[in-house]
Amino acid sequence: MTLRKKKFAKKKEEILHSAINIIAERGYHGTTMEDIASNLFITKGSLYYYFKDKQELVFQSQIMLLLRSIDNMIAVQLEDILIAEKLRKAMRVHVTYLLRERSGFEMMIQPDHLFSKQQLEEIVSLREQYGTYFDQMINDGIEEKVFHVTDSKIVRNIILGAMNWVTQWYSPKGKKDVTEIADTIADHLMRVVIKN
Amino acid sequence: MTLRKKKFAKKKEEILHSAINIIAERGYHGTTMEDIASNLFITKGSLYYYFKDKQELVFQSQIMLLLRSIDNMIAVQLEDILIAEKLRKAMRVHVTYLLRERSGFEMMIQPDHLFSKQQLEEIVSLREQYGTYFDQMINDGIEEKVFHVTDSKIVRNIILGAMNWVTQWYSPKGKKDVTEIADTIADHLMRVVIKN
DNA sequence: CAGAAAATTGACTTGACGTTTAAAAACTGA
DNA sequence: TCAGTTTTTAAACGTCAAGTCAATTTTCTG
Known part of the structure; x- marks a missing residue:
């Protein structure tokens, strides 16, 4: 009974993983x-x-990816560290996740015409939720006067863009491994927000 | 004779434009x-x-877009202004071009499986050429000691990523128009390179 | 204006791929 | 072991879009 359902769920997940990779x-x-x-x-x-x-099938893959990324962010959010360190950590986590999972990032770009209206709403909402974690950190930093004051939405998008683009140019054959790349990117991007 | 060829070429261009927009x-x-x-x-x-x-057909569209962007960069390159201003200008040009033309940006992402090996080589080479203009500016800035020392390739990619991502989130319905967005992004990204 | 060259058409072929279905295989619990 | 249920398969279907081509129309030129 429950065994059956478990097998069913497991197979479903396997399929989603396969789909994510190929897509x-x-x-x-x-x-x-x-x-x-x-x-x-x-x-x-x-x-x-x-x-x-x-x-x-593809929709479910997409959701799976988004939920996992959100989990990542929640974990970072909960850490009790200085806000600047928290943001830096969030960046590192984001980049490593992207590169390690090689996540169906493709899909995240203009999924507009692939999904139904309802599905799109769900995706957009999850994406937005993800972005909000960054907004939060940026705003916290501004409040604590460690980040210079700006439009957190725009800064968030600049940061996300710089990070997401990594899938376009990073090659595992290069000198730096995933962690190093993530660190370097985070270091550079911190300069966008930090007060000087 | 030449008239014929001109018409032919013009029609070809029209088709490329149509393709770019729809794709x-x-x-x-x-x-x-x-x-x-x-x-x-x-x-x-x-x-x-x-x-x-x-x-x-699609390959030609892609090339057309790339050549035009490169022309943009050459124009900036030739300007006789301070390096920091030049880089800032390059950023503004890049972003406005992207948003105005809504350029077949889609295609620029992982075109790997769409084109033949030869075609890919040409695309990659043009892309690289484009990126080199940024490397150049960054290196110039480092030499002139107005930018802090870093790996210019990585910085270039961070900057390009942050800029390219704008097509994902910018909405003409927002408060800022294209120029303002371009300015804001450029301002923020200058912080990544500029010495403080 | 007539004939040639260029440009366009639209019907047709072909192959690929998403989806359905009926039957076979594998699994489960008694 | 066996009946019943779940899962998998193989084949077939329908659709859709790329590419072809002979016929036709348009445009150019002398």
């Missing part, structure tokens, strides 16, 4: 159900036992 | 030849009179 590589349209399935050594027909259709 | 909206796979054609009130058959296939 990260080839984009939504470039990824076929066949691709996702064969990656797990099953036939594409099976996918429909777990998900209504491709859109739903 | 910017719907992505490569989401855009059909039919879409590109009907946008110009012609049939898709005509497209094949001008371009060998879809890949070639």
Whole structure:
């Protein structure tokens, strides 16, 4: 009974992981159900036992990614450290997560036409929630007078953009490993907010 | 004779523009030849009179965008102003170009699987050329001791990322217009490099 | 204005891929 | 072991879009 359900849930997750990986590589349209399935050594027909259709499958992957990133941020949020250190840590976590998971970042870019209105609303809301953690930290820093005063929304977007772009240029073959890159990026971006 | 060729070239350009716009909206796979054609009130058959296939058409669009951005940078490069001002100007130009043209930015992200090896090489090379202008400015600033010393490649990527991301969040409905956004972003990003 | 060249059309072919379905296989609990 | 249930499969279907091409229209030129 519960065993069955657990297996079902586990398989579902496996499929989502497969989807995330392949879509990260080839984009939504470039990824076929066949691709996702064969990656797990099953036939594409099976996918429909777990998900209504491709859109739903991809949507779930997206949500999964977002929820995980949010969890990351919550963990950082809870730490009891100076605000500047907290923001720096958030940056490091964000970048390493991005590079380690190679997360279906592709999808995060203009998902507008891939999903239904309802699905989009959910995605946008989660994205916004994620961004809010950064706003919060920035505002805290401003209040504590360690960050210079600015429009936290814009600063947040600058920071997120600089970080997200890392997937475009980072190569594991370079001199720096993921952690070092994350540190370097965080160091540079702290300069955007910190008072001098 | 030359008239003919001019018309041919002009039509080709029109098609490229159409392609750029639609692909910017719907992505490569989401855009059909039919879409590109009907946008110009012609049939898709005509497209094949001008371009060998879809890949070639899209490739040309991409090149067109890149060449135009590079022209922008060359113009900035030639200006006789202080290096810090030059970099700031480059940033402003980059962001306004991005937002104004809504350029087929979509394509610029992981075009890996859309193009042939040869095509990719050309794209990567142009991208790199573009990035080099920024490296140059950053290095100049370091030499003149107005920018603090860092790895210019990484700083360049941070800056480009922060700027490119603007297409994801900027809404013309907001308070700031394109120029203001460009200025604000440039101001913030200057803090990454400038000595304090 | 006539003939040639260029440009456009639209119907057709082809292949790919999402989705459905009926049957087979695997699994579960008694 | 076996009946019943869940899961997987293989094949087929329908759709959609890329690419082709012979026929037609438009444009140019002498």
